[in-house]
Amino acid sequence: MVKYLIFCVFVAASYIVYSTFPVNHGPGKMAKEEPVIERLTWQEPFTFKGATFTPKRVIEGEVRVLKRKRYFFDSFSKYSPVDAMVGWNELSDNRNLDYIFYTLGDRSSNLDLTRPPLPVPKIYGESDLWHFIPSTSEIDTKLKSLRNGHIIKVKGLLVDISNDSDFTFTTETTLTELSNKEGFVIWVEDFQIR
DSSP, rough: HHHHHHHHHHHHHHHHHHHOOOOOOSOOOOOSOOOOEEEOOOOOEEETTEEEEEEEEEEEEEEEEEEEEEEEETTTTTTTOOOEEOOGGGGOHHHHHEEEEEEEETTTEEEEEESSOOOHHHHHHEEEEEEEEEESSHHHHHHHTTTTTTTEEEEEEEEEETTTTTTTEEOOSSSSSSOSSSOEEEEEEEEEOO
16 A cells, blocks of 8 residues: 555656656757737637637737646636746747746736846747637646647637626736836637647
8 A cells, every 4th residue: 555655646746747747859940930810800709618708809829838737726726727927039049948937926027137148128028928719628637738848739719807706807818018017918719729
């Protein structure tokens, strides 16, 4: 019985270490284009898990995961189990990321710089916080396996969420060179990892 218990602890610890170990792609831009955000012809709000989702824009892009965080116990976690700070262009290059440190918590982000390798507006302009809401159980599984350094391709809708009993969450709808601590709320319709 003790051997079985030790084995289970070892397997669980191995999985935790594996899931937090970043993916290394080497030097160079891994995601060269900024995400595309387009206007949406009016789409009717829809409900999901007791909340109302109001579509605002269409988003599509290939980005690098700079920092990801799983959430388990906050009121938003039943909709969005994973947040990620993502980057593109210069912010998808390992050589620039050695001096840029993101922290995620309470559904917001902070940026710490030791020696900025790029102008600060460019750092803000080529990174954003994304709150992922999976539209299918398959996408949910992929999101939960996300690691720092992954290159992801995302297609979906930017949505506002309102839940009468718990909260409302309003998404950003445009890319900017200013600090964006709230981020984009994305109803993910297509999701690929490489």
